[in-house]
Amino acid sequence: MGGNRDLAERFIATLEARDWDAWAGLLHPGVVYEIPQSRERIRGRDRYLRFNQEYPGDWHLRPKVTIADERHGVAWFEWLLDGRTDDAMAFFEFADGLITRVTDFWPESYEPPPGREHLVERWLPGALAKLRPPHAVTRDRSIPGVTASVA
Amino acid sequence: MGGNRDLAERFIATLEARDWDAWAGLLHPGVVYEIPQSRERIRGRDRYLRFNQEYPGDWHLRPKVTIADERHGVAWFEWLLDGRTDDAMAFFEFADGLITRVTDFWPESYEPPPGREHLVERWLPGALAKLRPPHAVTRDRSIPGVTASVA
Numbered sequence: 001m002g003g004n005r006d007l008a009e010r011f012i013a014t015l016e017a018r019d020w021d022a023w024a025g026l027l028h029p030g031v032v033y034e035i036p037q038s039r040e041r042i043r044g045r046d047r048y049l050r051f052n053q054e055y056p057g058d059w060h061l062r063p064k065v066t067i068a069d070e071r072h073g074v075a076w077f078e079w080l081l082d083g084r085t086d087d088a089m090a091f092f093e094f095a096d097g098l099i100t101r102v103t104d105f106w107p108e109s110y111e112p113p114p115g116r117e118h119l120v121e122r123w124l125p126g127a128l129a130k131l132r133p134p135h136a137v138t139r140d141r142s143i144p145g146v147t148a149s150v151a
Numbered sequence: 152m153g154g155n156r157d158l159a160e161r162f163i164a165t166l167e168a169r170d171w172d173a174w175a176g177l178l179h180p181g182v183v184y185e186i187p188q189s190r191e192r193i194r195g196r197d198r199y200l201r202f203n204q205e206y207p208g209d210w211h212l213r214p215k216v217t218i219a220d221e222r223h224g225v226a227w228f229e230w231l232l233d234g235r236t237d238d239a240m241a242f243f244e245f246a247d248g249l250i251t252r253v254t255d256f257w258p259e260s261y262e263p264p265p266g267r268e269h270l271v272e273r274w275l276p277g278a279l280a281k282l283r284p285p286h287a288v289t290r291d292r293s294i295p296g297v298t299a300s301v302a
Binding site: 038043050073091109 | 186194218256266272
């Protein structure tokens with residue numbers, strides 16, 4: 001179980017490092033990768049490796065929370081690209097000390113629907129990093145001239 | 152740890168059942184709920200309960216994967232509303248047998264960017280339920296007249 005959590009942590013760390021040999025070494029040769037939001041699937045380690053190697057842009061990943069049990073795991077991380085920072089999460093299935101399935105999600109920001117202002121406070125872009133020091137990163141979405149603060 | 156996983160499973164099950172007393176009983180009175188996509192935060196069990204009770208529509212939740220350790224947990228679930236089925240996930244923090252923090256994500260579907268067709272297959276709306284029987288649900292997004300199949 002510690003082993004599976006370690007697999008999930010190394011998945012993010014080796015991607016961030018572009019250590020392709022180490023990254024591919026975590027994967028079962030028949031790994032299946034799925035992106036449900038776009039209904040995309042990649043079958044096999046070789047194609048999945050190529051997908052990541054070819055992914056455009058100077059993207060970076062910063063781990064936030066990793067959880068794993070004997071069969072499933074998840075890595076919640078931030079990804080930074082083109083001055084934006086967003087949350088993302090990859091779910092894993094494990095077998096025999098390897099990752100056999102990866103399913104990831106890339107949520108986008110949105111404005112809340114009206115009608116719940118009486119219950120909700122909002123934070124300014126960039127403010128969460130200050131609120132939660134362990135996850136602090138340099139964010140580029142602060143509004144110029146506005147000091148980020150929690151409502 | 153089994154206790155925390157049980158908390159995460161009951162969180163989804165009691166929401167689905169609108170068993171508000173049981174649901175609120177899982178939460179620390181000072182629970183903090185956050186929706187990073189909309190930068191919304193609700194402080195405290197009472198307001199969080201009201202938020203869910205007031206949430207409009209005949210929404211339903213179906214659990215897919217739950218993982219927890221001694222401090223963190225996640226529930227990956229489907230939510231059904233107005234004929235749509237989407238994935239969503241709630242991350243938890245635990246203390247003293249209660250949920251002290253909930254952070255959830257509501258990813259939306261999107262079309263993939265061009266340039267990776269040589270690596271990727273796509274499935275039709277509704278097809279994943281057929282591919283993965285353990286998670287099978289009745290989906291309403293199938294294209295009329297088209298038999299869902301995996302590419």
